[in-house]
Amino acid sequence: MSAIELRGVEKTYGSTRVIHGIDLAVEKGEFVVFVGPSGCGKSTLLRMIAGLEDITSGEIALDGDVVNDVEPARRGLSMVFQSYALYPHMTVAGNMSFGLRMTGTSRVETERRVAEAAEILQLAPLLKRKPSQLSGGQRQRVAIGRAIVRQPRAFLFDEPLSNLDAELRVAMRVEISKLHQQLGTTMIYVTHDQVEAMTLADRIVVLRAGRIEQVGTPARLYADPDNVFVAGFIGSPRMNLLRATSDGETVTLAGIGFRPRLAALPQGAVTLGLRPEQFFQPEGETASLAVEVDVVENLGASTIAHGRLADGQPILVERRGKDRASGAKRLEVRFALADALIFDADGQRLR
Known part of the structure; x- marks a missing residue:
């Protein structure tokens, strides 16, 4: 049984169709990257999986259960956005634990989860700091830590490194890859950067104009593209x-x-x-x-x-x-x- 499955998923805004009949299965523990140019529908597709966007037709299933009408908070998914979205008046520990406290998780359990996530992300020495006292990379790690403590069935990343400089992007790519190896949790990651896609993914989904152009491992897409678009998009310098x-x-x-x-x-x-x-x-x-x-x-x-x-x-x-x-x-x-x-x-x- 696939962890996340999309069956004939479509999205329209008025008379404009932006997602065209997407069929995709993401296996348990898999790291899948949605990649494509701006406006291709990759973030919209991710938000539909999260429940932040309604789907026009089709089905989205999590662990075999159709969740079209299930509220985002009840889907068991954690999302990391492009913006860090941290509360400036809270400490690192406060930001990471906020979601757990709102759902009534016990104080002991909350502190345990925060400590574990902080250890994984090397944030333990920073737990008492506020966001203004952190670097961009540290803030993004706090945002990821906030997602980890929820112990979700899958992580959804929406261009989480776009606000970082080149050196930090490389460092955070390594951190996210290590995180996937440690947790073994299903991850879907959206980016327009094909280098990120090539270095992070178990499988890449190449999107264009709301349609899937090709799905495969990074090596397969690089060496064996199905069409001119994939051939030109994957690889740096380009083909x-x-x-x-x-x-x-x-x-x-x-x-x-x-x-x-x-x-x-x-x-x-x-x-x-x-x-x-x-x-x-x-x-x-x-x-x-x-x-x-x-x-x-x-x-x-x-x-x-x-x-x-x-x-x-x-x-x-x-x-x-x-x-x-x-x-x-x-x-x-x-x-x-x-x-x-x-x-x-x-x-x-x-x-």
Whole structure:
């Protein structure tokens, strides 16, 4: 039995449909990340699971029980928001225990749960401080601690790291990952940052315009995307998506023809997908491309060359170690035919 199951879930505002028939099962103890661009419906979907938004049609089930008409407080879920939403006049301990005190939990049990959560989140020395005396990362940990003490059946995170700077975001990603390992509780996490999705998730749900584009492990989505949208959204730097043509046997890109490893090819326009790092030491049967370099970004262990093909299409090339691009204005790069992903004129993957 799945911990959280969505069956044909839809949401409309007036005549505008924003969520289109979502079917999804989240297993017990799984860490699932909803990712997609702004406005794709990921936060709306999370709020519907929490009960903060009514669903127009379909069913949401928790541990097999349909909860469409169950109030948020009775669903046994804890939500962590983008804003910390801490009471400024209360201490850390007061903020973490507030929900328990409101539900009549005994003082002894409340103190025990707060102490346990504080130990997990390394907040024990800060329990007597108020939010104004904490850093952004510490405030977010207090917000997470407030959720932990409720001992929910699942955690819902709505872009909890968006207000933190880059260094704190990395640190908090590690903390949330450790928290999941320690608690083993089901977690659903919303973000527009595909790096967060790749580093945290057991499975990623890629959303666009209120529809699921693909569901899979981070490795699966990175290496085996179903369409152009997923291919371009997952991965940093993003995949090169290059316009090409096919005669049914040979694909031609910037004047260079090669035969990809596919059983059948359509005739006409296709899109060729190659990740920037796939030009580095390719193995097996290869093809070559000439790249005119515009700008080189030096990242230390690697460089990213921003260039153009002979037909003017932009392309990114990552080089590593001693093979890093320097001041060269022209590169001859090779890629393995086995690495080339081909998409049809509608953006769907050809396999």
